[in-house]
Amino acid sequence: MALGNKLDIDEKQVRRLADLLNENGLTEIEIEDGERRVKLSRQNGTVSHTGFAAPPVLASEPAVVVAVEGTSPAAAEPEGIADAVTSPMVGTVYIAPEPGSPPFVKVGDQVRGGQTLVIIEAMKVMNNLPSPRAGTVKEVLVRDGQPVEYGEALVVVA
């Protein structure tokens, strides 16, 4: 192949070949056409992950959305959404000090570090959630009165 020419790779084509490799459990596909040659191969051990790592597909769908949320990245990794302030506890979130009051913060607000973002009620105790940093409120991810899990993203401050 001419060194001066840019290597012309048809990504779709390679992808299709890779699918073929996977679907048929092959270890290698090699295609030569004149000057051009394509070879796909896989080592034995690495292939093993494609299927195994995937959690089993359950015979029945989860019945309720919360169950799906429970296994979402947000729950598994509190740091899932960049710059989001996450809930340090399970409870009910309130975005205003009282029903009818204006919210603690709204999108566009400048907040100081330590300023209350929301309140989380747990065991009938109201817990202020302070902003961990100064910044601008980019997004409020929860509704007033919504139940939240540990680690759930609440407010984006950046």
Place this chain on the structure above:
Amino acid sequence: MALGNKLDIDEKQVRRLADLLNENGLTEIEIEDGERRVKLSRQNGTVSHTGFAAPPVLASEPAVVVAVEGTSPAAAEPEGIADAVTSPMVGTVYIAPEPGSPPFVKVGDQVRGGQTLVIIEAMKVMNNLPSPRAGTVKEVLVRDGQPVEYGEALVVVA
């Protein structure tokens, strides 16, 4: 054939070849046609697996060697050993017409197509196994009186 610089892949053709590979338990298909060459292969032991498909590791080891042989490529694919003449039935193989006689064939012999290579006894009937082709005996893979499975490689004639 070649369309500009792009590699011309007939996906259907590859798929058909992959199916052929699968159906026949082959480890490799290579087709050359002038400038064009297509090669599909699979690793030997894991023929039918993409890896995650690796058979489970049993909690206990198989107790007897025959069990391992039963799942060997030789049993699974009669064509496993190139140029080997395989057993068309389950039975006991005899390499000589009678105890004490010289063997039907030995390594280095030239054989005609149709010439008896071994006898296989099944259900107390002696079955001559004729060579499917003329050639040289490269290897005799069985011992006199050995039990053989269907598809087991017996004599290499090339």
Place this chain on the structure above:
Amino acid sequence: MFEKILIANRGEIALRIHRACHEMGIKTVAVHSTADAEAMHVRLADESVCIGPPPSRDSYLSIPAIISAATITGADAIHPGVGFLSENATFASMVEEHGITFIGPKPQHIALMGDKVAARGAARELGLPVVPGSDGAVSSEKEALALSANIGFPLLIKAAAGGGGRGMKIAADEAALPEAFRMARNEARAAFDNDQVYMERYLGQPRHIEVQILADGHGNIVHLGERDCSLQRRHQKVLEEAPSPALNDTQCDEIGRTAVEAMKKLGYRSVGTIEFLYEEGEFFFIEMNTRLQVEHPVTEMITGVDLVREQIRAAAGSTLSVAQEDIAYMGHAMECRINAEHWRTFVPSPGRVKAYHAPGGVGVRVDSGLYAGYSVPPHYDSLVAKLVVHGLTREDCIMRLRRTLEEYVIDGIETTIPLHQRLAVTPAFMNGHYNIHWLEKFLAGLEG
């Protein structure tokens, strides 16, 4: 007892037999076609022998291959499983002629029950109830009326030369008989140029109920109650249960006793199943299966008796380990046959199983050779798993069935699990109100 048993079968039943053998300390030989080299029972067996290419006729139905495999491995008995050679009297005889024990009934009983006409005659002689009929052509209305008293109503008048429903009439009662008789004869004459007709009892909505028999070679014969296998599609059983929701204990005892008496007269040995149609309190012999039955686990679940173990013991000359008075029924059991088929279209779905996870917990039994990475071959029966659940009551059993069907993961191939999930929440099934025609109607009415 045997040292080594060759299992002349494949799939879940081969695994079932392997398990019974190992639990008895008996070594196993798996025989398999090239398509089954990676099968679970082959992997678990102490020895395995490849006996031929994928087509059954050249492997699992090849008598020489199987007997040769037994000879070269030194097996002292062959278990035929279900299907394949399990009801082949010639095979049974040849096995015995080679000095190997056939784990099953005497060859003459296999032959007798394999001939469906002879079997019906034998059943009548043995005192098993058969569908009452005219036993030949009925030539006049008067004769028809006279015979009807013994046959009972509703009654079917069929053209002797008939087929396809032509020349076939149902008489609901005695008053309707003369006209039905005339019409059937006229239709028969028009259709077949032969107005001979015969009569038999018409069963409109029967259930399929079968009785499990267990017999040693020493005259000890017991029954283990009934199974209700009315949920069928194209004469294939889909879900079986025991006890039948339609029978009471007395009926169960009576038909069981009748079956045992018949088997004693016959001198039967090994496991066997006598199949009946049941309608409104009456049983009518269909056929006898002289082998283990796919649905045997439901009986094992409610009786605690290991049928394969008993079958092997009987073949080895041991006496039964249970007498009739020892057999107590506890709770309720159901078996779902899980096939590698699309659950609505029933198109077979062989191929690679990507993920496999069987349900666990209390009251659950799974008989399956599936595992993650296994490839279901396209050459054989589509049954790939039997999910069997037990509960103290039928309702508990259904709830457990639902719970386990939620948990069962078979990914990569289509299976009939979604069908069983729908069945398990359908009122007619939940109430036990079904007959042999019900499932086909249910399927026809399903959406999606």
Place this chain on the structure above:
Amino acid sequence: MFEKILIANRGEIALRIHRACHEMGIKTVAVHSTADAEAMHVRLADESVCIGPPPSRDSYLSIPAIISAATITGADAIHPGVGFLSENATFASMVEEHGITFIGPKPQHIALMGDKVAARGAARELGLPVVPGSDGAVSSEKEALALSANIGFPLLIKAAAGGGGRGMKIAADEAALPEAFRMARNEARAAFDNDQVYMERYLGQPRHIEVQILADGHGNIVHLGERDCSLQRRHQKVLEEAPSPALNDTQCDEIGRTAVEAMKKLGYRSVGTIEFLYEEGEFFFIEMNTRLQVEHPVTEMITGVDLVREQIRAAAGSTLSVAQEDIAYMGHAMECRINAEHWRTFVPSPGRVKAYHAPGGVGVRVDSGLYAGYSVPPHYDSLVAKLVVHGLTREDCIMRLRRTLEEYVIDGIETTIPLHQRLAVTPAFMNGHYNIHWLEKFLAGLEG
């Protein structure tokens, strides 16, 4: 009955409870730490709530987190499982104060039995046999001899101030008592500058035998026989069985009746287990566990009673579904605790399970949250699966145990399956000749 139960636990026991709930038509809420988001019971539950980071103190032991989770999901009851908060009286009280039912005993009984000194006193008052002793210092040989008649031999003389075996002597019989007494006092004086000693019966080779109790809140209390849990390593049970190979039916009935009488006096509710040391025909109270026990399945296997179901029913105010006379024991059951540990070194082995295949077939129950692709987190108990098998006899049960241990595939992590495989072929185990010290000696003698 409850509409929705929150399961305040993880692993196989959470899955066990989920299964019981679904079989009763009750919805489930799984709570989990971030480490358990992919756990099987979380995947199967109707709802799930993440309650905290991996450390148990911030998740599974966090009372506010769990009660908040119950509140936001509207659960009407909480099942505490085993371990974690299951024997925390404060938690039980707080749950009830929040208007949620605690599925377990009354908080005061949890508190009573949680205090081991108080529990021993209570046991004595309730008529449970305790290790006989001097109940205080013994000041003279004469007093020692007088007391010894009630205590029995062999008899242990221990320094009141003692520890580490010093000032501790065993008297095999009355003749040996005076000298042993003098030596113990002398040693005590030399070692602790305090010659006060007390005496109690010496148990050299006891078995650990426990009685399963089931009680509703209406005065109905039954026992479900005993379990033998003598196979222990570092006070952790490894393999449990029922019935005990050391007891006969009469002994089982007697200790069961004694336990039921005690629980009636106490007014106990829910499931519970009374643990005893057993030696030469005598039982001695160790402690009572006021919760479900890990090894409860062996009792379920031989009685057919679903303990979790009964526990939930009792918490909901229902009466027991069985009376003492309904409880019959059928066959024999064993449970192997399969831990994610190397079978010889017992080094924990968390990590990804590459392949998983549970054994199936007749008489097998697997309680496990494992699946292929699941990652065993390093933060919790190493118990990952319980393999429970049933057989008509103890011998059948052992043979089935061996068969299932051959079939069980857990690849990617180390497990204790190889240990159980070796146990299952060891004569002392096969004969039932073991006590609480036997397993440690067996392990010390193992090669490899």
